[in-house]
Amino acid sequence: MNNVEVAPRSRNDLAKLAYEIRNILGLNDQLYVDVLHLVENILPNVFDDYCFEVCDKREMGNNHGLTINHTIKIRDDVYDGAANYVGRDRLTVIHEFGHLIMHSDAPKAFARGRVITYKDPEWQATAFAGEFLIPRHLVKNMSPDEVAIKCGVSFEAANYQLMKIKR
Numbered sequence: 001m002n003n004v005e006v007a008p009r010s011r012n013d014l015a016k017l018a019y020e021i022r023n024i025l026g027l028n029d030q031l032y033v034d035v036l037h038l039v040e041n042i043l044p045n046v047f048d049d050y051c052f053e054v055c056d057k058r059e060m061g062n063n064h065g066l067t068i069n070h071t072i073k074i075r076d077d078v079y080d081g082a083a084n085y086v087g088r089d090r091l092t093v094i095h096e097f098g099h100l101i102m103h104s105d106a107p108k109a110f111a112r113g114r115v116i117t118y119k120d121p122e123w124q125a126t127a128f129a130g131e132f133l134i135p136r137h138l139v140k141n142m143s144p145d146e147v148a149i150k151c152g153v154s155f156e157a158a159n160y161q162l163m164k165i166k167r
């Protein structure tokens with residue numbers, strides 16, 4: 001979604017949203033979220049017209065995931081990675097989940113020039129994914145290594161998220 005902007009959301013807004021959604025899903029005391037179970041088995045019960053598709057490279061090209069209306073598409077190698085606990089691929093799945101809940105039904109506009117970070121749907125989806133997979137209220141006082149293992153994210157994502165929490 002190049003040059004598309006949506007209503008602004010701060011990182012704190014996204015942390016609150018992630019907390020609320022975890023709460024609705026009954027996940028708020030869990031460090032580790034089964035992301036494929038969420039998008040394959042839970043979301044169909046939440047959205048009437050929701051679809052989840054695993055697509056090959058010919059269809060997806062360089063896109064690891066895409067969310068179009070209420071359909072989430074994940075590239076097959078990324079799906080396999082998420083099934084095998086690869087942190088980066090698990091983050092991609094939740095990035096698309098973020099688009100689904102925040103942007104599928106939201107008004108969008110074309111930006112004149114550069115999109116402001118807080119209005120960038122890609123930034124919002126990635127920040128949401130970090131907040132959702134690495135919940136602030138559960139990881140305080142943990143080391144990046146511990147967060148990476150317990151939350152199933154990359155060391156880089158764990159480190160980045162802990163840095164944001166400390167601020």
Ligand SMILES: [Zn+2]
Pocket residue numbers: 095099121122125
């Ligand atoms: Zn995206």
